[in-house]
Amino acid sequence: MQFSIKHIALLIITLMLSSPTWAEETLATILSTATQQTSSIIDYREVRHLQLLTTPWQGTGRIFITKEKFAIVQQSPDRIQLVANQRRYWFFLPQRNIHRSGSTKSSMATGKLGWFKPIIRGDREAIEKNYDVRVSTTDKGWQLDLEPKQTTSARYSHITVKGEIGATSNYILTQMADGDHTEWFFQSHPFNHFADQALTKLIKETRGY
Amino acid sequence: MHRRVWGFLLFLPLLLATALWQSNIKTDISAFFFTGGSAETAIIASNMQTGELSRRYILSIGQTSSSNTPPEITDELRSSLSEVAEIKRVWGPSMDENEINELISFYLPYRSHLFSLQPEIEVTSLFSKTSLHQRAESIKQGLLSPEAPIVKKIIHNDPMFLLSNWLQHYHSNKKEESRYSTLIVETTPSGLNTRVQKTIKKSIEATFEALNSAYAHRYTLEMTGIPLFAMAVQKQVSKDVMLVSSISTVAMLLLFMLLFRSLRALIIVSLTLIASAAVASIVTSIFFGEIHALTLALGTTLIGICVDYPIHTMVHAAADRKPPIAAAKRIWPSLLLGAITTIIGYTALSFTGYPGMQQIALYAGCGILTSLTLSRFILPYALALKTERTRQPSFNFSRWLVISRKLNIKLPLLFLTSTLLLIGLANLHWSDDLSRLSPSLSEIKQQDQQIRSRIESIEPGRFILLHADTMEHALQTNEAVLLKLEALKTVGKLEAYFSIYPWLASEQLQQRNNHAFSAQLTPAHIKLWRKALEESGLRPSMLSNAAISTLPPLTMEKLLDSPVGRYIAGQHTISADKTILTIWLGKHNQSALKKMLAALPNAEYVSQKDMINEINADYGNKTIKALAYGSLIILLLLTLRYRSPAHALHALAPAILSCAIVIGCWGISGLPFGMLHLLGMLLSVAICVDYGIFFIENRALDMKVTYQAIVLSALTTIIAFTSLGAAENPALQTLAWTIAPGVFFGFLLCPLLIRLKIDNLPR
Numbered sequence: 005m006q007f008s009i010k011h012i013a014l015l016i017i018t019l020m021l022s023s024p025t026w027a028e029e030t031l032a033t034i035l036s037t038a039t040q041q042t043s044s045i046i047d048y049r050e051v052r053h054l055q056l057l058t059t060p061w062q063g064t065g066r067i068f069i070t071k072e073k074f075a076i077v078q079q080s081p082d083r084i085q086l087v088a089n090q091r092r093y094w095f096f097l098p099q100r101n102i103h104r105s106g107s108t109k110s111s112m113a114t115g116k117l118g119w120f121k122p123i124i125r126g127d128r129e130a131i132e133k134n135y136d137v138r139v140s141t142t143d144k145g146w147q148l149d150l151e152p153k154q155t156t157s158a159r160y161s162h163i164t165v166k167g168e169i170g171a172t173s174n175y176i177l178t179q180m181a182d183g184d185h186t187e188w189f190f191q192s193h194p195f196n197h198f199a200d201q202a203l204t205k206l207i208k209e210t211r212g213y
Numbered sequence: 214m215h216r217r218v219w220g221f222l223l224f225l226p227l228l229l230a231t232a233l234w235q236s237n238i239k240t241d242i243s244a245f246f247f248t249g250g251s252a253e254t255a256i257i258a259s260n261m262q263t264g265e266l267s268r269r270y271i272l273s274i275g276q277t278s279s280s281n282t283p284p285e286i287t288d289e290l291r292s293s294l295s296e297v298a299e300i301k302r303v304w305g306p307s308m309d310e311n312e313i314n315e316l317i318s319f320y321l322p323y324r325s326h327l328f329s330l331q332p333e334i335e336v337t338s339l340f341s342k343t344s345l346h347q348r349a350e351s352i353k354q355g356l357l358s359p360e361a362p363i364v365k366k367i368i369h370n371d372p373m374f375l376l377s378n379w380l381q382h383y384h385s386n387k388k389e390e391s392r393y394s395t396l397i398v399e400t401t402p403s404g405l406n407t408r409v410q411k412t413i414k415k416s417i418e419a420t421f422e423a424l425n426s427a428y429a430h431r432y433t434l435e436m437t438g439i440p441l442f443a444m445a446v447q448k449q450v451s452k453d454v455m456l457v458s459s460i461s462t463v464a465m466l467l468l469f470m471l472l473f474r475s476l477r478a479l480i481i482v483s484l485t486l487i488a489s490a491a492v493a494s495i496v497t498s499i500f501f502g503e504i505h506a507l508t509l510a511l512g513t514t515l516i517g518i519c520v521d522y523p524i525h526t527m528v529h530a531a532a533d534r535k536p537p538i539a540a541a542k543r544i545w546p547s548l549l550l551g552a553i554t555t556i557i558g559y560t561a562l563s564f565t566g567y568p569g570m571q572q573i574a575l576y577a578g579c580g581i582l583t584s585l586t587l588s589r590f591i592l593p594y595a596l597a598l599k600t601e602r603t604r605q606p607s608f609n610f611s612r613w614l615v616i617s618r619k620l621n622i623k624l625p626l627l628f629l630t631s632t633l634l635l636i637g638l639a640n641l642h643w644s645d646d647l648s649r650l651s652p653s654l655s656e657i658k659q660q661d662q663q664i665r666s667r668i669e670s671i672e673p674g675r676f677i678l679l680h681a682d683t684m685e686h687a688l689q690t691n692e693a694v695l696l697k698l699e700a701l702k703t704v705g706k707l708e709a710y711f712s713i714y715p716w717l718a719s720e721q722l723q724q725r726n727n728h729a730f731s732a733q734l735t736p737a738h739i740k741l742w743r744k745a746l747e748e749s750g751l752r753p754s755m756l757s758n759a760a761i762s763t764l765p766p767l768t769m770e771k772l773l774d775s776p777v778g779r780y781i782a783g784q785h786t787i788s789a790d791k792t793i794l795t796i797w798l799g800k801h802n803q804s805a806l807k808k809m810l811a812a813l814p815n816a817e818y819v820s821q822k823d824m825i826n827e828i829n830a831d832y833g834n835k836t837i838k839a840l841a842y843g844s845l846i847i848l849l850l851l852t853l854r855y856r857s858p859a860h861a862l863h864a865l866a867p868a869i870l871s872c873a874i875v876i877g878c879w880g881i882s883g884l885p886f887g888m889l890h891l892l893g894m895l896l897s898v899a900i901c902v903d904y905g906i907f908f909i910e911n912r913a914l915d916m917k918v919t920y921q922a923i924v925l926s927a928l929t930t931i932i933a934f935t936s937l938g939a940a941e942n943p944a945l946q947t948l949a950w951t952i953a954p955g956v957f958f959g960f961l962l963c964p965l966l967i968r969l970k971i972d973n974l975p976r
Contacts, residue, residue: 056352056751057751092285
């Protein structure tokens with residue numbers, strides 16, 4: 005028993021001492037999975053739990069990611085398109101024929117896209133610049149808990165990102181300070197020639213020219 | 214040396230030092246800004262000079278490629294420019310999140326006050342079952358849109374989302390994106406402070422260049438705004454002053470050296486002219502507090518007029534065997550009369566209403582009087598100093614005098630001149646184009662038009678002007694006009710309009726809105742609203758607490774004190790007893806708009822071109838009056854002097870006939886002829902009549918000597934006004950090409966027309 009206690013104590017000490025290094029490596033591993041995929045298509049389902057709504061709202065859509073471009077198209081209930089490059093974003097509501105655009109550095113764009121793109125792309129520097137990151141793992145997968153460093157200006161008070169071991173994220177939960185929260189469920193697909201064509205068409209349509 | 218000469222030489226440096234110390238030379242355009250005749254145009258012009266609009270640059274950023282995408286550099290440029298010293302703020306047509314939040318925070322308490330232009334109809338219809346359902350649905354859409362955080366913030370205080378109506382008014386005229394983006398840069402210093410504005414302009418260009426290099430110079434920058442016009446005018450005016458004064462001085466020096474071949478004569482006359490210019494500058498500066506560079510530019514022509522008095526004194530003194538003082542005394546009455554007639558001409562200029570003319574008149578009057586006084590009381594004593602008397606002119610101009618004496622062609626000349634005048638008048642291309650008075654900044658004007666056409670859809674130069682005794686009445690008129698404009702917009706006769714509403718409404722309308730809401734917020738309607746919320750899937754408990762704000766109505770003072778005030782700059786002008794509001798217009802049907810406004814007495818459709826023509830017509834009437842009164846006073850003065858209207862007409866005849874020839878030639882040439890030409894004619898008459906006076910009075914009792922002096926003074930005047938033609942400013946050019954030929958023909962006609970000999974001339 006003494007041996008066991010010694011060993012357990014040693015194990016705890018070892019785990020405690022080594023946990024930062026282990027977490028560091030895990031975060032790097034998690035994000036490297038995302039960065040390895042230079043282009044991808046992600047089907048998503050979004051569920052918004054808003055206090056003002058009696059029932060959660062649900063939407064589905066597709067995300068296109070390439071090295072240069074980024075696009076989200078919400079397919080249901082209404083179609084909404086958003087595309088962005090490094091500098092600018094374009095927003096299009098086909099039903100109302102509304103086109104808008106702006107700089108990705110604008111505070112509005114940073115609020116809408118700033119948190120999302122680094123996570124999906126695995127941009128560690130951008131994530132760590134804005135969030136305190138906590139990593140945890142289970143047998144089945146990993147979990148990142150992001151707490152904004154600037155709590156007053158942050159759009160979300162907490163972000164949880166989950167994924168399977170060795171894979172990119174398949175779930176994101178964004179929580180707002182007032183209690184409203186949104187869940188995102190992801191399913192990745194390989195990026196092929198047809199996806200590239202669809203993305204080109206989407207960009208043209210969203211920009212309006 | 215005579216004590217008077219000593220005194221003058223000692224006093225001159227003091228005079229010069231005072232002139233330099235006292236003079237405050239202005240090169241900006243404010244003094245020559247059109248003020249207009251009516252209270253409305255005067256207020257607008259004043260606002261343009263000193264108001265917020267005068268401190269703004271409009272930056273248009275475009276693509277060098279054929280791409281239609283909006284320039285990506287704009288937001289970076291905006292934030293970088295915000296850091297530049299002396300730049301107060303920078304914004305674009307679209308607002309950033311902070312500005313939107315600022316706007317929402319300001320207007321949220323006034324959501325019901327500014328809800329509608331027709332509260333009795335729209336507030337009532339808002340509480341119908343369908344309308345409430347639509348409103349609940351729009352709240353839900355807003356909560357699920359990318360603007361959800363803003364919507365949540367609004368409905369927290371405004372559960373019925375009334376502010377959305379205000380936002381719709383604001384967004385209704387937005388122009389779609391293009392390959393150009395626009396930024397408005399507002400500076401802290403005045404737009405007319407060209408010294409500081411030059412630095413600001415350079416900073417803007419340098420900031421853009423630094424950012425553009427990171428984009429491989431993909432973008433172009435164009436600018437417009439009053440500061441740029443002010444700088445361009447300042448540059449042109451400075452250049453003109455330098456050019457005209459240099460040419461005029463060099464030409465005068467050459468002429469003097471050629472004719473008199475005497476350095477001493479040159480120095481004497483130069484000192485007289487310097488003293489005259491110094492006195493003119495001092496008096497003008499004391500009277501106006503400043504002296505405009507254009508006054509100096511036109512003032513340099515005075516060299517050609519002021520030099521006449523010393524020339525006459527010198528020529529007569531040289532020809533006389535008596536001391537120069539005697540010659541000066543003898544010709545004094547003629548010189549005095551000639552000077553008075555010239556001053557009358559310049560004084561008449563100040564009554565034309567043309568901006569800056571009062572200053573020019575005072576400057577000229579002082580210069581002429583000083584030169585005249587020095588020629589009579591100092592110059593003869595200086596000429597008497599040396600044994601070697603100042604030489605007579607080395608050229609003899611009496612040949613024309615001899616020829617003309619042999620020709621008795623008065624009647625044929627009158628007939629020919631009349632014919633020329635009639636032909637000229639028949640072909641005269643009368644031009645009311647006031648832009649000829651302003652500097653020829655065609656490039657910068659064209660750029661201004663281009664840039665403005667890219668910003669939203671405002672039609673430059675056309676707007677609706679509303680005037681009332683108080684702001685409240687003006688706002689009420691504004692609201693009445695807007696209802697009619699909405700109707701025009703609905704039928705497609707007006708694309709867009711930009712009014713002070715929805716930024717501000719009359720107190721009366723704000724109260725009507727609040728009363729309408731008070732009347733409609735009944736328990737029954739609240740129940741209907743709860744039901745609509747439920748049906749849209751919204752929680753009624755959180756959104757049914759609809760209540761109106763109890764705040765007093767929003768006032769102009771409060772609005773202007775807020776950061777929101779900048780959005781209505783240039784749309785309101787307030788004076789002690791008048792308030793003017795403007796409504797800017799998009800593409801529109803002019804006749805429909807005019808017809809619509811005909812029923813509203815305090816609202817008028819203004820076309821800037823029409824307004825300028827109106828101002829011009831006003832100037833025109835004043836100029837014609839000034840010309841008539843000026844000529845009449847000169848005629849009256851001569852009649853009194855000669856005690857005979859016939860003699861007076863004789864003295865005036867060369868000047869009048871000369872004007873007829875010049876008008877005839879302008880008419881035949883087909884070139885535009887306008888008010889400025891008439892001004893030139895007036896000055897031409899005022900100057901030419903001097904030759905008639907000198908000729909008739911013939912103080913030397915030797916016509917050859919008298920004519921010699923006339924020829925010399927006419928030559929200097931012609932040279933001075935011809936030099937003015939080198940200026941870039943079209944106003945100065947027009948004056949040059951009217952006065953110079955006028956003076957030339959005037960002096961040429963003297964011996965042909967004046968055969969009169971007045972024996973009993975009052976001495």
